[in-house]
Amino acid sequence: xxxxxxxxxxxxxxxxxxxxxxxxxxxxxxxxxxxxxxxxxxxxxxxxxxxxxxxxxxxxxxxxxxxxxxxxxxxxxxxxxxxxxxxxxxxxxxxxxxxxxxxxxxxxxxxxxxxxxxxxxxxxxxxxxxxxxxxxxxxxxxxxxxxx
Numbered sequence: 001x002x003x004x005x006x007x008x009x010x011x012x013x014x015x016x017x018x019x020x021x022x023x024x025x026x027x028x029x030x031x032x033x034x035x036x037x038x039x040x041x042x043x044x045x046x047x048x049x050x051x052x053x054x055x056x057x058x059x060x061x062x063x064x065x066x067x068x069x070x071x072x073x074x075x076x077x078x079x080x081x082x083x084x085x086x087x088x089x090x091x092x093x094x095x096x097x098x099x100x101x102x103x104x105x106x107x108x109x110x111x112x113x114x115x116x117x118x119x120x121x122x123x124x125x126x127x128x129x130x131x132x133x134x135x136x137x138x139x140x141x142x143x144x145x146x147x148x
Contacts (some may be wrong), residue, residue, distance in 0.1 A: 010039065010047035020056045029058070035059060035073055037081055051084040058093070066104065067097055 017024045030036045031046075036055050038046040055076070062072045075093050079085045 009050055011050060011053075013038070013046045013048065016048045016053060016056065019053055020060065022056055022060060030056065030059060030069075031070060033073060035076055046094070048080075054084065055079075062097065065097060065101060067100065071100070 011019075013024055013027055017027060022030075024114075027036070027046075027048075031038060036048070036052050036059075038048045038052070041047060059072055063069075075096060079089050080092070101122070
């Protein structure tokens with residue numbers, strides 16, 4: 001059963017786009033993915049509840065942090081779609097993403113150490129260097145990076 005929503009609580013898609021800085025096409029895409037939702041007017045125009053601005057802003061922040069839309073979607077399944085998430089909800093999301101960012105930072109630091117060591121030694125030998133792939137020997141293992 002759908003609850004009554006005051007008309008002043010509903011925003012046109014252009015207004016949501018202007019307030020969030022997210023293109024209308026991206027809002028359509030996010031809705032298609034189930035990250036946000038809208039209602040329709042009698043003329044079939046989308047209207048968003050004001051609290052969707054928070055969800056959209058979280059998507060924007062997540063993208064800046066390198067969090068994928070799939071990961072955003074996973075987290076959003078734990079949040080209410082038709083109501084404003086609580087402060088506890090946001091803290092839980094922030095904790096999850098801090099852990100994700102910390103793990104990613106550790107991976108990048110390891111890669112930086114390996115790259116610095118490789119460039120520093122100058123050997124680029126097959127025995128010591130994980131970056132060199134002489135004669136494309138790793139092609140048999142399939143596409144993509146194999147040693148990093």
